[in-house]
Amino acid sequence: MSDLLERLRGRGWRMTAQRRVVAEVLEGDHVHLTADEVHARAVDRLPEISRATVYNTLGEMVSLGEVIEVSTDRRAKRYDPNAHRPHHHLVCARCGAIRDVHPSGNPLADLPDDERFGFTVSDVEVTYRGICPNCSATA
Amino acid sequence: MSDLLERLRGRGWRMTAQRRVVAEVLEGDHVHLTADEVHARAVDRLPEISRATVYNTLGEMVSLGEVIEVSTDRRAKRYDPNAHRPHHHLVCARCGAIRDVHPSGNPLADLPDDERFGFTVSDVEVTYRGICPNCSATA
DNA sequence: TGTTTGACTTGGACAAAGTCCATTGTAGGA
DNA sequence: TCCTACAATGGACTTTGTCCAAGTCAAACA
Ligand SMILES: [Mn+2]
Ligand SMILES: [Mn+2]
Ligand SMILES: [Zn+2]
Ligand SMILES: [Zn+2]
Numbered sequence: 001m002s003d004l005l006e007r008l009r010g011r012g013w014r015m016t017a018q019r020r021v022v023a024e025v026l027e028g029d030h031v032h033l034t035a036d037e038v039h040a041r042a043v044d045r046l047p048e049i050s051r052a053t054v055y056n057t058l059g060e061m062v063s064l065g066e067v068i069e070v071s072t073d074r075r076a077k078r079y080d081p082n083a084h085r086p087h088h089h090l091v092c093a094r095c096g097a098i099r100d101v102h103p104s105g106n107p108l109a110d111l112p113d114d115e116r117f118g119f120t121v122s123d124v125e126v127t128y129r130g131i132c133p134n135c136s137a138t139a
Numbered sequence: 140m141s142d143l144l145e146r147l148r149g150r151g152w153r154m155t156a157q158r159r160v161v162a163e164v165l166e167g168d169h170v171h172l173t174a175d176e177v178h179a180r181a182v183d184r185l186p187e188i189s190r191a192t193v194y195n196t197l198g199e200m201v202s203l204g205e206v207i208e209v210s211t212d213r214r215a216k217r218y219d220p221n222a223h224r225p226h227h228h229l230v231c232a233r234c235g236a237i238r239d240v241h242p243s244g245n246p247l248a249d250l251p252d253d254e255r256f257g258f259t260v261s262d263v264e265v266t267y268r269g270i271c272p273n274c275s276a277t278a
Numbered sequence: 279t280g281t282t283t284g285a286c287t288t289g290g291a292c293a294a295a296g297t298c299c300a301t302t303g304t305a306g307g308a
Numbered sequence: 309t310c311c312t313a314c315a316a317t318g319g320a321c322t323t324t325g326t327c328c329a330a331g332t333c334a335a336a337c338a
Binding site: 021026069071074077080090092093099100102103104107108110112115116117118119120121122123124125126127128129130131133136 | 159261265
């Protein structure tokens with residue numbers, strides 16, 4: 001079954017067909033779908049689900065910390081169910097494929113005090129860019 | 140005068156009042172304006188400059204490598220004239236202030252081979268987030 | 279099991295950021 | 309000074325997302 005769905009149910013969510021379908025669409029690893037992609041796949045299972053509901057539901061999942069918003073390009077935000085293991089992203093510059101990555105080391109420690117300008121720095125977001133094996137092959 | 144302007148002139152750009160004004164607006168350090176902010180400031184100097192021209196001009200500067208596009212939030216892209224010294228960004232989560240930062244170490248080296256999934260990784264983008272001194276004070 | 283009700287869903291209007299294009303204007307060379 | 313290729317303009321259009329009033333329904337409770 002759906003891990004995500006289980007966690008949400010455990011938080012006292014009212015369960016509706018729409019929410020179930022959105023959670024099911026987000027199952028898996030290296031999943032980073034846009035809201036419209038989620039909507040398209042949700043419609044396959046539940047034809048009349050609305051765009052507004054998909055946005056609402058994703059927003060709530062994000063608020064609950066069960067889904068992460070990822071912006072690797074300047075297009076649509078992507079929704080990532082891998083919320084419980086901190087990670088960064090590796091993006092193909094050609095086709096947009098996205099993989100979760102776990103760098104060694106802590107980039108926060110790499111920011112010297114004299115480069116902090118008095119900020120209280122609490123978080124760092126890293127995006128690696130390159131060419132995926134698929135795109136390399138079909139050069 | 141304008142370094143940016145000089146570099147652009149040196150590349151054989153046809154010089155127009157509009158391009159001059161956009162380049163002048165982008166002078167300085169830690170400058171990360173949105174296209175609309177650039178437009179607003181350009182209008183102060185040249186009232187009839189159009190939005191389309193600002194977008195076109197910024198896009199060309201980016202193509203020439205004289206300006207960098209930065210997306211620290213999911214709002215508008217920001218345009219950064221500091222294109223000749225590689226750097227990352229430190230962003231205030233409350234007010235959005237942005238500073239250029241130069242971390243020690245190379246985050247690219249922190250990505251182990253078994254986390255590269257066969258990608259040819261060529262670039263990394265790092266965004267630090269925190270609270271600026273100003274926002275800390277007016278807590 | 280039927281009723282009730284507040285939470286959820288819906289479709290459409292609206293907004294922000296950006297692109298595209300036909301038309302008009304002009305920088306800079308001949 | 310004249311020409312013309314390149315640049316500027318403004319408005320229509322697109323994408324991504326938010327907001328709202330009205331209708332629907334999950335689930336608590338009797
Ligand atoms: Mn991820
Ligand atoms: Mn910068
Ligand atoms: Zn690829
Ligand atoms: Zn601040």
